[in-house]
Amino acid sequence: MTKNIQQLPLHHESHPQPELTFQQGFFQVSFQSMASDCELLIDLPEDRVGMVKHLADIAIREVWRIEQKYSRYLQENTFSRIHQHSGHWQEIDEETYRLLEFADQGWQISDGLFDLTSGVLRKVWSFNGGDQLPEATAVKALLADIGWSKLDYRTVGNKAELLLPEGMELDFGGIGKEYAVDRALGLMLAEAQADGTPLSVLVNLGGDMACSGLRQNGESWKVAIERPDSEQSSLALLSLSGGGLATSGDSRRFLLKDGVRYSHVLNPKTGWPIQDAPRSITVAAPSCVQSGLIATLALLQGDKAEDFLRATGLRYWLVPA
Amino acid sequence: MAVTKHKKIAQNDRALKAMLASAGCALLAGLPTQSRAAELDNWDFDTAALIYAEGDSRVSAFEPVVNATRNFDSETKLNLKLAFDTLTGASPNGATPSDQAQTFARPSGKGSYTTSAGDQPLDDTFRDSRGAFSATWSAPLGRDWAYSAGGYLSSEHDYQSLGANGTLSRYLNQKNTTLTFGLNLSADSLNPEGGLPVGLSRAPVPGSSTFSTDLSNSRDGSSDNKQIVDVVLGVTQVIDRKTLMQFNYSLSSSSGYLNDPYKIVSVIDDNAGANYGGNFVKDGSNLYLYEKRPDSRLKHALFWQGKRQLDNGDIVDLSYRFMFDDWGVNSHTVDLKYRWDLGKHYIEPQLRLYTQSAADFYQRYVTSSDYQALDEVSADYRLGDLDTYTLGFRYGYRLSQDSELYTRVSFYQQASSGDSGFGKLKDQELYPDTTATMVTVGYRF
Numbered sequence: 001m002t003k004n005i006q007q008l009p010l011h012h013e014s015h016p017q018p019e020l021t022f023q024q025g026f027f028q029v030s031f032q033s034m035a036s037d038c039e040l041l042i043d044l045p046e047d048r049v050g051m052v053k054h055l056a057d058i059a060i061r062e063v064w065r066i067e068q069k070y071s072r073y074l075q076e077n078t079f080s081r082i083h084q085h086s087g088h089w090q091e092i093d094e095e096t097y098r099l100l101e102f103a104d105q106g107w108q109i110s111d112g113l114f115d116l117t118s119g120v121l122r123k124v125w126s127f128n129g130g131d132q133l134p135e136a137t138a139v140k141a142l143l144a145d146i147g148w149s150k151l152d153y154r155t156v157g158n159k160a161e162l163l164l165p166e167g168m169e170l171d172f173g174g175i176g177k178e179y180a181v182d183r184a185l186g187l188m189l190a191e192a193q194a195d196g197t198p199l200s201v202l203v204n205l206g207g208d209m210a211c212s213g214l215r216q217n218g219e220s221w222k223v224a225i226e227r228p229d230s231e232q233s234s235l236a237l238l239s240l241s242g243g244g245l246a247t248s249g250d251s252r253r254f255l256l257k258d259g260v261r262y263s264h265v266l267n268p269k270t271g272w273p274i275q276d277a278p279r280s281i282t283v284a285a286p287s288c289v290q291s292g293l294i295a296t297l298a299l300l301q302g303d304k305a306e307d308f309l310r311a312t313g314l315r316y317w318l319v320p321a
Numbered sequence: 322m323a324v325t326k327h328k329k330i331a332q333n334d335r336a337l338k339a340m341l342a343s344a345g346c347a348l349l350a351g352l353p354t355q356s357r358a359a360e361l362d363n364w365d366f367d368t369a370a371l372i373y374a375e376g377d378s379r380v381s382a383f384e385p386v387v388n389a390t391r392n393f394d395s396e397t398k399l400n401l402k403l404a405f406d407t408l409t410g411a412s413p414n415g416a417t418p419s420d421q422a423q424t425f426a427r428p429s430g431k432g433s434y435t436t437s438a439g440d441q442p443l444d445d446t447f448r449d450s451r452g453a454f455s456a457t458w459s460a461p462l463g464r465d466w467a468y469s470a471g472g473y474l475s476s477e478h479d480y481q482s483l484g485a486n487g488t489l490s491r492y493l494n495q496k497n498t499t500l501t502f503g504l505n506l507s508a509d510s511l512n513p514e515g516g517l518p519v520g521l522s523r524a525p526v527p528g529s530s531t532f533s534t535d536l537s538n539s540r541d542g543s544s545d546n547k548q549i550v551d552v553v554l555g556v557t558q559v560i561d562r563k564t565l566m567q568f569n570y571s572l573s574s575s576s577g578y579l580n581d582p583y584k585i586v587s588v589i590d591d592n593a594g595a596n597y598g599g600n601f602v603k604d605g606s607n608l609y610l611y612e613k614r615p616d617s618r619l620k621h622a623l624f625w626q627g628k629r630q631l632d633n634g635d636i637v638d639l640s641y642r643f644m645f646d647d648w649g650v651n652s653h654t655v656d657l658k659y660r661w662d663l664g665k666h667y668i669e670p671q672l673r674l675y676t677q678s679a680a681d682f683y684q685r686y687v688t689s690s691d692y693q694a695l696d697e698v699s700a701d702y703r704l705g706d707l708d709t710y711t712l713g714f715r716y717g718y719r720l721s722q723d724s725e726l727y728t729r730v731s732f733y734q735q736a737s738s739g740d741s742g743f744g745k746l747k748d749q750e751l752y753p754d755t756t757a758t759m760v761t762v763g764y765r766f
């Protein structure tokens with residue numbers, strides 16, 4: 001089968017143009033976002049290429065929109081505006097409010113370990129495989145700017161407001177990608193439903209993914225993900241028949257000092273790595289945001305991660321510490 | 322102590338699961354759930370062939386049916402149905418049996434058939450092929466409403482039917498209650514062989530001196546039509562996880578040409594003498610009249626159905642229907658099915674009882690002294706006092722999750738009753754029983 005690559009007419013100032021191919025009986029759209037290789041697998045007959053382009057357009061725009069809105073590396077977006085107005089009550093949009101509510105659920109379930117404000121710790125920790133531990137005092141100094149309970153948000157009439165103390169930072173990186181997966185998938189399904197087209201589709205943003213169900217031929221989706229259990233770059237083939245899948249942790253990000261391995265999973269209460277946390281955890285849950293949250297919550301349990309995962313009743317894959 | 326601790330963990334697990342399950346739901350509010358349509362087949366097919374045979378090899382029918390449903394999502398679908406039937410055999414023409422042989426003209430007016438003394442007069446030219454096609458589209462309208470719209474078309478050489486229907490449903494109580502309003506409009510046209518008989522006119526008797534006059538007097542044009550409007554109001558209620566109940570009221574109004582163009586009525590001689598109770602002879606031949614029914618009919622029907630799945634997986638399905646109309650026909654139908662679930666196999670016996678009272682204008686025969694004063698009359702047994710019993714067995718074998726091979730055998734018995742005549746007519750069997758066997762073989766996938 002010849003691989004006939006088409007470029008989609010979607011332009012982004014820093015990402016390459018998405019590409020579309022039809023192979024193995026379905027369409028594959030590859031694109032870049034959130035520093036990851038992303039793909040959409042759309043199971044429609046080859047003559048529905050017009051519909052496929054339309055769906056891909058909707059999904060990619062949505063992923064790029066979320067990236068643009070919450071990226072910490074961009075200017076003049078929601079992320080930067082929120083931080084410019086810290087120290088005062090400021091109006092936030094509904095989507096941001098929903099993300100805060102979601103983060104709050106995670107914080108409550110994890111007894112404070114899942115904390116969207118802990119991103120500032122990256123100023124002192126860099127997990128590059130080396131042996132450079134930060135100064136204890138530097139870590140301690142940052143703790144003042146960490147703590148979900150220090151910020152406040154509320155609804156006033158139809159409006160939502162946030163009070164982010166000065167110096168604190170919200171890191172949407174931990175949930176943004178999974179959220180984008182679910183949004184992209186949901187928007188494509190809604191569009192297909194409105195059109196009356198039965199659709200099987202899978203969204204994969206750098207290994208965090210979700211699909212609408214089995215393929216039209218009744219088979220599950222086969223997706224290659226980077227093996228979480230190997231320090232070399234190798235691929236594992238997964239079958240996905242519905243719902244989301246997300247991985248938390250990264251076996252290549254750690255510090256090694258005096259024979260002690262420091263994982264990159266940090267405890268927001270101490271500022272130091274969680275001890276004996278698994279190197280990575282992959283979870284399959286009904287949606288990608290749930291998969292991602294549960295994988296992260298499990299990592300934060302350290303050596304109790306597996307007990308936690310068992311209690312959820314969900315499928316998981318774990319790479320031990 | 323161990324028990325307590327264990328219990329506590331279990332409670333925590335449950336709370337954790339509940340919290341995790343709800344986490345993210347609000348975040349994705351408004352988007353379609355992702356598992357939807359996951360295991361939905363695009364197409365469902367049901368193909369079946371029915372063989373129908375009446376006792377005494379009277380009527381036999383063969384009907385292949387293809388029923389296809391295209392599923393777009395769990396609630397949006399298009400159903401297409403195509404059926405053909407071929408009927409062959411003989412059908413009662415309405416006349417009474419007699420102590421003399423009787424000769425009848427074929428409906429076309431050309432040719433004749435003769436019934437021996439004591440036999441049921443059956444029109445043996447009865448042969449018809451019918452093709453029918455219907456399509457129904459059903460889909461949700463927002464979260465609380467659903468609709469369906471459809472049309473059908475059926476055609477045989479002397480009858481065409483064209484219809485349109487629609488339903489609108491409203492869900493209440495988390496879809497546990499469904500209110501349905503349905504409307505069906507049908508326009509039928511008849512073009513019987515040999516032209517359209519005039520009600521109560523004399524049926525031409527072959528070989529009689531008045532044959533040509535009677536034939537031309539009894540025909541009025543070649544076609545006519547009838548219209549039917551049906552309205553249905555229904556409530557379906559989920560009682561619990563395993564019990565469903567349905568109640569419908571339907572109103573059906575027909576108007577136009579409602580006669581059966583092939584049915585006649587015998588006129589029986591009630592003058593004292595040797596022919597008392599025999600066929601009335603006029604101008605040298607037996608007198609038979611074409612039947613005549615009112616040109617409108619208003620039917621009401623009440624229908625109740627309960628379905629319950631028992632703990633062992635068996636399903637009981639009981640329904641009752643009461644129908645009454647302005648022709649004076651009342652009928653009661655009770656239908657009981659019980660499905661034995663035997664893993665890959667199931668057996669479903671069915672018992673159906675039907676009883677009907679005669680229409681006001683139904684008469685098995687009319688007499689020579691009152692036939693001229695008639696307004697309406699029909700000797701069609703289907704409008705007389707009637708009881709039928711159906712005993713059926715369906716056997717199904719599931720080949721896979723969604724394909725099934727099934728067969729159904731039904732035995733049908735019909736018993737009519739009524740006025741047993743007078744004089745010579747008393748010796749004739751006016752209400753013969755009819756038995757029929759139906760065999761269906763189908764494959765669903």
